[in-house]
Amino acid sequence: MNFLQVKELDQTYIAGTYGRNNLLVQKGAGASCQDEQERTLIDFSAGIGVNSIGFGNPAWVAAVKDQIDKLAHMSNLYYTQPMALLAKALCQRTGMQKVFFANSGAEANEGALKTARKYMSERYPGQRDTILTLINSFHGRTIATLTATGQEGMHRHFGPFPQGFVYAKANDIADLKEKLNPRVGAIFIECVQGEGGVIPLEQDFVKAIADLCHERDILLMVDEVQTGVGRTGKFLALEHYGITPDVVTLAKGLGGGLPIGAVLFGEKTKEVLGKGDHGSTFGGNPVCCAGAGAVLEMIDDGFLAQVAETGTYLRGRLSQMPGIAEVSGKGMMLGATLVEGLKNTDVIAACGEKGVIILAAKHKLRFLPPLTITRQELDTGLGVLSGVLAELAHQ
Secondary structure, three states, rough: OOHHHHHHHHHHHHOOOOOOOOOOEEEEEEEEEEEOOOEEEEOOOOOHHOOOEOOOOHHHHHHHHHHHHHOOOOOOOOOOOHHHEEEHHHHHHHHOOOEEEEOOHHHHHHHHHHHHHHHHHOOOOOOOOOOEEOOOOOOOHHHHHHHOOOOOOHHHHOOOOOOEEEOOOOHHHHHHHHHHOEEEEEEEOEEEEEOOOEEEEHOOOOOOHHHHHHHHHOOOEEEEEOOOOOOOOOOOOOOOOOOOOOEEEEEEHHOOOOOOOOEEEOOOOOOOOOOOOOOOOOOOOOOHHHHHHHHHHHOOOOHHHHHHHHHHHHHHHHHOOOEEEEEEEEOEEEEEOOOOOHHHHHHHHHHHHHEEEEEEOEEEEEEOOOOOOOOHHHHHHHHHHHHHHHHHHHO
16 A cells, blocks of 8 residues: 555544654664655654664564464463563562553553552541642543643643642742642652653752652652653663652553553552552553563663763754754753744654654654664764754745
């Protein structure tokens, strides 16, 4: 089928919830992919942070193929080896105690919210029932995670929303303390607000949150759906801040291209959810767990050091480009603010026409390239971006 035929089918039969770009991707390798006409594009998006080790990584492909030949799915009423091995690897890697597997970031965050609700209900019955999140945050598109998301624009049309959420300004300790009423029993944060514009939280602000949680027995929950699994140069972004959370959520890059989410529980929360409290038919799927296991095997200390180095290089190149006013973020999760007069939508469209895929985050350009991107792929893509910025600046 050609592009127009696929596009017609898509527009006829698929709900119009996405503003798709005019690109039909057929295959990929590393950080490069090809459309139906075999035109090669450099991918700075990694499928919105999902393809953490690039397209078609040989070790990942081998692990997935080996597992799918053996067993594609089994009910969670029984044991499977890939799930048990992945849970062990995650706990040993993060210092957390137990894991619940889901299928996406939103589902992982739902699990975190339910954990907080039950913890408050059992430990502080009738006294605590509220979860504090941050303005400009993003935690998912289900009703509960959308409520947790601190962006008013995303709340239009979908009320009434669940009760028991309050929002504080990011990086504003005074506002945080003001919003921390006695009914708050959990604080849920992203260390770098991704969809909100690739904005890192400040060190003092995160420390204040951790201190308040410790003093008041408030659960500290960290959404690492986009920031986790090496994206910021640490396995978890929270490692940059030196905090010990009670709950961590993962997804996106964990599966290396397959759908998987995870809720990681610390000492205080490892026994909160019991039999029947939560579940997921496809959670812990053997094939997805095998793929995630291959991802974790790759992301060792040397790999993370390379991610940090590549992120520093990428930040430096972006900062020097005409048309870019500021670069924010950590590691290989960066946002570029354009100078006045340039629109990110125009830049993204022009780069796409010239063979480079770039994301948006609010008014910024957002960069989430595969963690395995080569210097040659990076330089090729940045060369195109630099040329587009120069062209648009002179129009």
